[in-house]
Amino acid sequence: MLDAHTDANAHATVKPGEGRLAHAAPDHPPVPRARIGVLLANLGTPDNYDYWSMRRYLNEFLSDRRVIDYSPLFWQPLLQLVILTKRPFTSGANYKSIWNHDKGESPLMTITKDQTAAIAAQMQESFGDQVIVDFCMRYGNPSTESKVRALVEQGCEKILFFPLYPQYAGATTATANDQFFRALMKEKWQPASRTVPPYFEHPLYIQALTQSVRRVWDAMEEKPEVLVTSYHGVPKRYLLEGDPYHCQCQKTSRLLRESLGWEKDKVVTTFQSRFGSEEWLKPYTVEEVARLAESGVKRIAVVAPAFSADCIETLEEINEEIRESFEHAGGEQFTYIPCLNDDAAHIAALSAVIRENLQGWIG
Ligand SMILES: C=CC1=C(C)c2cc3[nH]c(cc4nc(cc5[nH]c(cc1n2)c(C)c5CCC(=O)O)C(CCC(=O)O)=C4C)c(C)c3C=C
Ligand SMILES: [Fe+2]
Numbered sequence: 001m002l003d004a005h006t007d008a009n010a011h012a013t014v015k016p017g018e019g020r021l022a023h024a025a026p027d028h029p030p031v032p033r034a035r036i037g038v039l040l041a042n043l044g045t046p047d048n049y050d051y052w053s054m055r056r057y058l059n060e061f062l063s064d065r066r067v068i069d070y071s072p073l074f075w076q077p078l079l080q081l082v083i084l085t086k087r088p089f090t091s092g093a094n095y096k097s098i099w100n101h102d103k104g105e106s107p108l109m110t111i112t113k114d115q116t117a118a119i120a121a122q123m124q125e126s127f128g129d130q131v132i133v134d135f136c137m138r139y140g141n142p143s144t145e146s147k148v149r150a151l152v153e154q155g156c157e158k159i160l161f162f163p164l165y166p167q168y169a170g171a172t173t174a175t176a177n178d179q180f181f182r183a184l185m186k187e188k189w190q191p192a193s194r195t196v197p198p199y200f201e202h203p204l205y206i207q208a209l210t211q212s213v214r215r216v217w218d219a220m221e222e223k224p225e226v227l228v229t230s231y232h233g234v235p236k237r238y239l240l241e242g243d244p245y246h247c248q249c250q251k252t253s254r255l256l257r258e259s260l261g262w263e264k265d266k267v268v269t270t271f272q273s274r275f276g277s278e279e280w281l282k283p284y285t286v287e288e289v290a291r292l293a294e295s296g297v298k299r300i301a302v303v304a305p306a307f308s309a310d311c312i313e314t315l316e317e318i319n320e321e322i323r324e325s326f327e328h329a330g331g332e333q334f335t336y337i338p339c340l341n342d343d344a345a346h347i348a349a350l351s352a353v354i355r356e357n358l359q360g361w362i363g
């Protein structure tokens, strides 16, 4: 039987067994076998930690109005003339302290590659060559546009776009989707597309988080008294304007706590990475860990459920700055629980989310 391509282009033929057009008519472009693409998307990361790499990356990131929604007339002069003259140096130094020097890339990049390879292996097992798995970044490289192009070139007539953020935020999920839609606008033969909704309630994601906390707890002789969940913050105004991120973070903490079987006061929800002078979601992690220490709590563990991969915000901000805040205020034992990264339970959870969202496209 002819496949969908040859039905649509009846004057072209497929070589049996190869699934590709062996020879198209001279006035017809080659048409690859129809496939499905799964495109994982994360935030992005600088190509290097030098001033210009940092400036390029931060400029793209901080010019995104989904991230910072001030009028460009006000924001762009401030960004170009003040923030981007200083921040590339300080952020560059932070990136240098966590850089994967062996591979010449940031941890977020290395981990995203590992996640992609592990998920690709799972999809290969379920669907063979029919599904192609790849990843892209919202800012920097590899760009969303280049990866959509590559998938279309490989014959993907359908693309499932998966922003790797368990909780929805306009500043992350929506802007990743916007970039995907912009890329689709450039395709002559536009693939059918779906975007994966937030998965913070997925039982396998909660289970993976639970296991990661339990693993650390079980390995410790002196158990932490409190588990601090630290989510990346956003301006409080975004919540008031209807962004569900805050509620989805609160619910994630509750589901994790219930799954651990712990009392309410053993898990504290906080928000990190405040930027600028506006009020952000509270309590701020850096202040809350100091408050805990001042109130007599000696041992805490911190987990960051909003990050699917360890990155500057976890490895540097939590494990260095926030740790320092706790210890400075009298805390004695600070344990950082790594992100789910390419943990087998995480890969199983993400693969389950993908399979569920492929339903109707593939058996
Ligand atoms: C300035 C506003 C910012 C908002 C709003 C914001 C939301 C937000 N970000 C993440 C996840 C990540 N952010 C990362 C880095 C990062 N974030 C901001 C600013 C905002 N983020 C900056 C300026 C930076 C760069 C680092 C720095 O200069 O401090 C990263 C890490 C990237 C890496 O390469 O390691 C992630 C991941 C979420 C989930 C979120 C809102 C929900
Ligand atoms: Fe951020």
Ligand SMILES: [Fe+2]
Pocket (backbone or CB within 6 Å): 246, 247, 248, 250
């Ligand atoms: Fe809320």
